[in-house]
Amino acid sequence: MPYLMIALAAFMWGLIGFFVKGLSAAGLSPMEIVALRAVTAAFILIGIGLVKYRRHLRIKAGDLPLFIGTGWMSIVFFNWCYFTAIERMNIPVAAALLYTSPAFVITLSFLFLKEKLNAKKLVAVVGTIAGCSLVAGVSLRTGSSFPPASILIGLGAGLGYALYSIFGKVALNKYHPFTVTFYTFIIAAALLLPILLGGEKAWATEGEVYLYSIGLGLFPTVMAYFAYSWGLEKTESSRAAIIATVEPVAALILGISVYQESITLTQGIGIAAILASVTLVNLPKRKQRILENKKQKSAPQ
Template sequence: MRFAGVGLVMLAAICWGISGGIADILMTRGWDPIVISFYRGAVGFICFFAWFLFRFRQNWFASARLYIWSLLAGVGVAGNFTFYFLSIQASSVAVAATLMYTAPVFVLLISFLLRIERSTWFKWGCISGVLMGIVLLTGAYNTDSISVSFLGAAAGLTAGLSYALFIFGFKNASSIGKPQTSLTIAFFSFCLILFLFTDKGETAAVVTSSDIGWFLLLGIVGAGISFIFYVMGIRRTTPATASMVAMVEPVTASLFGVLLIGDHLSIMQLLGMLLILFTVTVLSVKQSD
């Protein structure tokens, strides 16, 4: 069952990586990142709400704890998307991605403090391997080609903390009620929060644009399908393991860029990709044992 949980989280991360490539296509066409994020969550919310209504009586569950954890998960997703884009604007994609993927460190520290998990050298080794792979993959080690501002660093770390928040939010919500309920509540709060920050004119223009198909695909793959996999998977594994396995996302995004957008990977980037995949594979095998 643990291996099934790891597999589902990995499928979710692959979908997130693909959605990153789709978002990159939309940004090159001039769309605002916050508008792209809003539609990603809004289309996902429609999918989850339809799933929730399909079996309303079975899915309806009145619990204050379920609502609170689901709302916190939604806040975490909104914060993760928003601060990630702010970090990109203030520094660079390499720095933003590297700082956001420090989330496993935050998750593991919180898990130790709350006594959800025991601290082991194996877990710290996995985190170190993943972070080293992210640095190599994003090129953040090259200090000559990147610039880091205080705002960029702060926003990137806050994106990582937000990532940790939605992991714990979904973990606790899914242990109380049905995934349909927790996802619907979480993404409803996500839409309300991001709507406050979107350009209303550009948001309305999406509906009649020729790129509407890309926005729908982004929402279905990047939220509708991926978060169903994620919530079902995190019920079968620990928060720290889920956060580390989800690091296959940047690998998928990089492969998407190579295969469909025409990007090129250096030797260092390939080494980083292999290091991430190796670490996640070792962790998956350990979990299944």
């Protein structure tokens, strides 16, 4: 179930392009979309929290840095880097750099969370990054045509994406998944709210904007982060990060079904590499369970 919830979260994240495209067409800038996403999610979470999770709304003041980590250092930083990378380069390269996050997670988990580093994790990370690159259609020749600063910003998106797993894992040792999701977006919204309040907004009177905003705040944000936090609570952050890279597969399905985009052979190979990596990282525990079940069946009752 934890792996299924993480995969479900990744699938919902893969649908984010639908809402972002709608808001972009309405005239919102990338940073306004980021702000709108965080603020809408915060209001939805406040409503849910007051109705169902009141006892999970208390935190210790000393733990506030954890939520600054998930809110500012991850959500805000990741989104800023990601959208900036898209503006300076293009979506395929920016997406490929974003999905270097498993490498950051495994390294940071090894250094700070003392999680074990083994050959299968390393192979799975390499396969995931290679698969995402193939799905995005990235080549060495294309990547080398961009300035180093743009590449570093793109890698910053991968780092910011990874930091949620690191700070979130520590926070989940103390708090309920809803608490982590709630304060992540409350703190992010507090920083980004002035962006929405400052100046005149031509799109503020358009009904479509509010529909897209609610959809963006609910599905690929509140529900996705809650599902991911729930799964992250019950598994290693390095495994969770690798499983979550099924997101580009979901994004590709969205492109085919809604925007009539076609799949190339290279993209098909990339999808296979991502799914193979996800399968590989799950094998150890599955095999261990099978062996344990066999031992239990063979043992005298």
